[in-house]
Amino acid sequence: MSESFVRFFALSEAAFSKEIADSDLWLPPSKQEVVEEVCEAVQEHAQVLLVGEPGAGKTCVLRAVRHRLPQAGYRLTYCHNATLGRRDFYRQLCQALGLTPAATAAAVFYAVSNHVENLGRDRIHPVFLLDEAHLLHQDTLDHLHILLNYEWDSRALLSLVLVGLSDLQDRLELRKNRSLYSRIERRLSIGPMVVDDTAEYVQLRLRRAGADREIFTADALTALHEAAGSSLREIDRIATAALREAARRKKKLVERDVMARIVGDLTPGDG
Numbered sequence: 001m002s003e004s005f006v007r008f009f010a011l012s013e014a015a016f017s018k019e020i021a022d023s024d025l026w027l028p029p030s031k032q033e034v035v036e037e038v039c040e041a042v043q044e045h046a047q048v049l050l051v052g053e054p055g056a057g058k059t060c061v062l063r064a065v066r067h068r069l070p071q072a073g074y075r076l077t078y079c080h081n082a083t084l085g086r087r088d089f090y091r092q093l094c095q096a097l098g099l100t101p102a103a104t105a106a107a108v109f110y111a112v113s114n115h116v117e118n119l120g121r122d123r124i125h126p127v128f129l130l131d132e133a134h135l136l137h138q139d140t141l142d143h144l145h146i147l148l149n150y151e152w153d154s155r156a157l158l159s160l161v162l163v164g165l166s167d168l169q170d171r172l173e174l175r176k177n178r179s180l181y182s183r184i185e186r187r188l189s190i191g192p193m194v195v196d197d198t199a200e201y202v203q204l205r206l207r208r209a210g211a212d213r214e215i216f217t218a219d220a221l222t223a224l225h226e227a228a229g230s231s232l233r234e235i236d237r238i239a240t241a242a243l244r245e246a247a248r249r250k251k252k253l254v255e256r257d258v259m260a261r262i263v264g265d266l267t268p269g270d271g
């Protein structure tokens with residue numbers, strides 16, 4: 001059964017849930033640009049780095065890329081468990097690629113690179129999307145540029161898209177990671193949001209959930225923007241708490257007082 005605020009505001013679903021279809025993602029020009037840059041880089045068989053703060057929308061950008069890239073000719077593989085040593089990392093990659101993981105580190109590496117070469121022969125460009133890449137073990141990071149080496153480093157048969165928090169860039173800039181970093185041609189970041197972005201995002205999510213009118217006042221949106229600090233995940237959390245609180249107070253409009261209550265006190269529901 002749907003939550004009571006969903007019924008109170010006559011929505012079709014919880015407006016700020018993470019279960020949003022790829023085709024419904026919010027793509028303002030700033031995000032669209034990032035999506036296009038990633039797609040372009042992959043089409044050029046290049047390597048990509050994408051960094052941003054927690055909840056800034058990095059994984060959603062990857063989903064938009066998946067939606068946008070032509071299906072034919074590309075094989076996207078998404079890996080998000082970066083907290084593995086080198087051998088287990090490659091074993092995970094094998095599994096994601098539908099290969100049987102071999103026992104030794106050398107054999108798993110061989111299986112992955114062989115698979116990449118076979119796809120190259122079939123004119124399919126594999127793209128490994130490594131999410132949470134700031135968590136990659138150093139021994140995995142040390143090895144990634146070797147995975148990019150085909151035919152005496154003369155063929156670009158694979159695109160790596162490394163995605164993570166800003167620390168990832170700092171790590172890659174270290175001298176020991178230069179072999180990999182120097183191969184990453186596109187270095188992108190998701191920047192901070194302005195208040196109009198927050199307002200547009202909130203409106204879009206509410207509209208997608210069936211709202212046919214404004215639910216948040218302009219000053220409530222300003223307070224929401226300030227509290228969320230450019231994190232869309234924070235916006236989701238705070239906006240949901242505000243809708244819940246307004247429904248509890250039987251108010252059809254989320255005004256500044258309700259928002260102040262939520263952002264000032266992060267345990268709503270007891271006031």
Ligand SMILES: Nc1ncnc2c1ncn2[C@@H]1O[C@H](COP(=O)(O)OP(=O)(O)OP(=O)(O)O)[C@@H](O)[C@H]1O
Nearest residue numbers: 017018025026053054055056057058059060232233
């Ligand atoms: N473009 C978008 N359109 C719609 N909703 C979005 C978009 N980007 C982010 N969101 C919302 O914000 C939430 C967090 O986004 P996402 O998971 O992409 O952030 P992230 O940058 O990958 O965070 P983390 O660093 O914690 O992995 C999503 O679950 C979704 O609800």
Ligand SMILES: [Mg+2]
Nearest residue numbers: 058059131132
């Ligand atoms: Mg993410």
